[in-house]
Amino acid sequence: MNQEILIAGGGIGGLAVALGLARQGLPTLVLEKASKFGEIGAGIQLGPNAFHAFDYLGVGDSARSLAVYVDSLRLMDALSADEICRIPLDEAFRNRFGNPYAVIHRGDLHGVLLKACEESDLIKLRTSAQVVDYDQDGTGVRAILADGGTVDGTALIGADGLWSNIRKRVVGDGPPRVSGHTTYRSVIPFDLMPEDLRWNAATLWAGPKCHIVHYPLSDWKAFNLVVTYHNDAPEPVAGMPVDKSEVRQGFEHIHERARQIIEHGNDWKLWVLCDRDPVSIWVDGRVALLGDAAHPMLQYFAQGACMAMEDAVCLSAVAAELDGDMEAAFPEYQARRVLRTARVQLQSRQIGDHIYHAAGPHAALRNAIMQSKSPDDWYDTLQWIYGGTGLEGRTGAVT
Ligand SMILES: Cc1cc2nc3c(=O)[nH]c(=O)nc-3n(C[C@H](O)[C@H](O)[C@H](O)COP(=O)(O)OP(=O)(O)OC[C@H]3O[C@@H](n4cnc5c(N)ncnc54)[C@H](O)[C@@H]3O)c2cc1C
Numbered sequence: 001m002n003q004e005i006l007i008a009g010g011g012i013g014g015l016a017v018a019l020g021l022a023r024q025g026l027p028t029l030v031l032e033k034a035s036k037f038g039e040i041g042a043g044i045q046l047g048p049n050a051f052h053a054f055d056y057l058g059v060g061d062s063a064r065s066l067a068v069y070v071d072s073l074r075l076m077d078a079l080s081a082d083e084i085c086r087i088p089l090d091e092a093f094r095n096r097f098g099n100p101y102a103v104i105h106r107g108d109l110h111g112v113l114l115k116a117c118e119e120s121d122l123i124k125l126r127t128s129a130q131v132v133d134y135d136q137d138g139t140g141v142r143a144i145l146a147d148g149g150t151v152d153g154t155a156l157i158g159a160d161g162l163w164s165n166i167r168k169r170v171v172g173d174g175p176p177r178v179s180g181h182t183t184y185r186s187v188i189p190f191d192l193m194p195e196d197l198r199w200n201a202a203t204l205w206a207g208p209k210c211h212i213v214h215y216p217l218s219d220w221k222a223f224n225l226v227v228t229y230h231n232d233a234p235e236p237v238a239g240m241p242v243d244k245s246e247v248r249q250g251f252e253h254i255h256e257r258a259r260q261i262i263e264h265g266n267d268w269k270l271w272v273l274c275d276r277d278p279v280s281i282w283v284d285g286r287v288a289l290l291g292d293a294a295h296p297m298l299q300y301f302a303q304g305a306c307m308a309m310e311d312a313v314c315l316s317a318v319a320a321e322l323d324g325d326m327e328a329a330f331p332e333y334q335a336r337r338v339l340r341t342a343r344v345q346l347q348s349r350q351i352g353d354h355i356y357h358a359a360g361p362h363a364a365l366r367n368a369i370m371q372s373k374s375p376d377d378w379y380d381t382l383q384w385i386y387g388g389t390g391l392e393g394r395t396g397a398v399t
Contacts, residue, residue: 004029004124005326006143006153008131008166010037013291013308014159015113019057020316022122026324029153030123031143033130033160039110040239042185043217043224045202045302046109048099052389053309056316062112067102068216071200075355075370077363078207081255085370086201087378096379097386103202103215103224109305131156132165134287141286155286155326157315159308162274164293170284176274176296180232181352183273183299184247186225186265190216193223193264197257202302205258206366208359210250212258225265226299227251228273230357237272244268273298275349278342281334288330290315295341300351303344303385311337313390339397340388 005021007014010032018028046067054063073087087093089101117123130146134156141156158166162176190198197203197214205212209230217224229250247268251259275298282289291308314336319329358366373381388396 002140002152002154003027004153006031006141006151006156008143008156008158009033009160009164009291009293010114010125010127011039011159011161011291011308012110012113012305013293013312014157015110015117016053016057016309016312017157017159017290017315018117018123019059019113019120020312021319022120023056023058024316024320024324025122026319027122028124029151030117030125031129031131031145031151032125032127033146035128037110037114037125037127039106041187042106042226043103043187043215044106044109044305045215046102046104047303047306048094048097048101048386049388049390050306050309051099051102053306053313056313056390057113057116057309059112059116062115063104063109066108066112067100067104068218068220069100069102070202070215072202073101074199074201074203076203076205076258077367078205078210078212078254078258079363081257084206084367085373088375092375093379096383101202101386103217105218108218130165131160134166134169136284136286155288155330158287158289158293159291161292162296164289166287167289167293170287170289171279171281173276173279176236176276178234178236179273179275179298179352180234181228181230181273181298182233182237182250183226183228183271184242184265184268185271186268187217187222188225188264188266189222190220194260197261198223204356205254206356206358206363207251207254207258208363209357210254211356212251212261214261225261227262228356233272235272236274237270240270242268242270246270275345278338278345280338282338283330283334286327286330288315288333294337295345297341297345298348298352300356301344301348301385303348307341307344310388310390311341317391336394336396339394343397344385
């Protein structure tokens with residue numbers, strides 16, 4: 001009997017859980033459907049909870065060396081071009097949460113995890129291996145691959161993302177919910193970013209039914225641009241190249257200072273965002289879900305990958321507590337993670353409606369509430385999420 005734990009999916013979540021389990025002496029085999037491991041060429045924001053996870057997974061130094069440390073989270077009104085508020089990410093923030101807030105290129109982050117996996121004797125990596133289904137009995141699991149092959153292991157972790165095949169069996173709740181929000185992404189060289197907007201901040205311009213996010217990346221060589229338009233798009237789309245003229249359409253009503261940012265982007269790609277309602281069952285015997293496969297969310301809290309890494313930390317710690325018995329570990333992992341991730345899923349939607357895309361009096365109320373908060377008020381509001389580590393047991397949703 002093969003004693004490896006199988007992991008379907010070699011994204012951030014799959015690689016993170018391979019590293020976490022290796023740390024506990026547990027061998028894994030990562031089965032990735034793509035012909036090579038990688039991530040899309042865009043940025044990602046990392047809350048302090050991501051840094052707790054990096055340290056647990058043994059990649060803290062390398063991840064820290066590739067991150068850009070932004071000074072603030074800056075919220076701009078996209079109609080007036082006035083600043084609404086700024087949350088400082090300075091020493092006080094770091095002391096409060098024990099770690100910084102940063103941004104990083106996805107390829108760099110994935111590369112750090114991949115290198116650490118390649119260096120581990122306990123992790124095997126296999127590409128062109130799409131898991132389409134599984135069988136299990138009392139002693140093990142058999143992953144069934146798209147090419148008809150099979151792979152046996154002691155357990156199976158479905159870290160296969162938004163369109164997870166493993167979820168189809170474990171939860172069976174049909175396709176994800178299409179949000180109707182269309183996101184366009186571009187990365188632009190530093191020199192192309194308007195000089196007066198080269199801020200060391202994760203900046204959000206919030207406008208009626210649209211918003212723009214930008215921040216520096218890759219040692220300030222580039223800026224990440226993500227612009228989103230709530231246009232009620234009916235079908236899911238992922239990574240489709242589009243012309244700039246299409247991107248402009250959703251932003252004609254906002255201030256010129258914000259709108260011009262779109263002109264500097266090139267090679268725009270389009271996603272129609274999807275998420276799911278939270279569910280409380282992620283486990284079927286020797287099979288469990290992790291990351292977007294378990295709790296896909298809109299990106300408005302910038303926490304999807306952070307949650308996947310926290311899942312990896314939690315599952316690894318529980319597996320160690322239960323001497324590597326994954327069948328016993330999975331329900332306990334589920335119990336510790338479901339409420340916390342459900343809160344992020346639901347609040348991500350609320351943030352989209354009430355902060356990112358508000359209009360008229362709704363937006364004026366947003367501005368008034370957000371302006372009234374001090375940095376300490378913000379830190380109190382964010383304590384439950386940024387103060388988390390994946391190790392807080394079943395209370396992670398509320399403390
Ligand atoms: C626009 C946008 C911005 C975002 N910004 C942030 C942010 O700032 N901060 C943050 O924390 N999160 C952010 N996220 C969320 C984050 O990208 C995801 O939550 C995270 O990548 C999920 O990781 P994962 O490993 O669970 O899934 P994925 O990244 O989807 O990885 C799944 C992997 O499994 C492989 N795979 C799929 N199906 C199979 C199969 N059947 N068999 C084998 N392999 C398979 C895929 O090829 C892929 O490699 C953002 C998301 C979007 C859309």
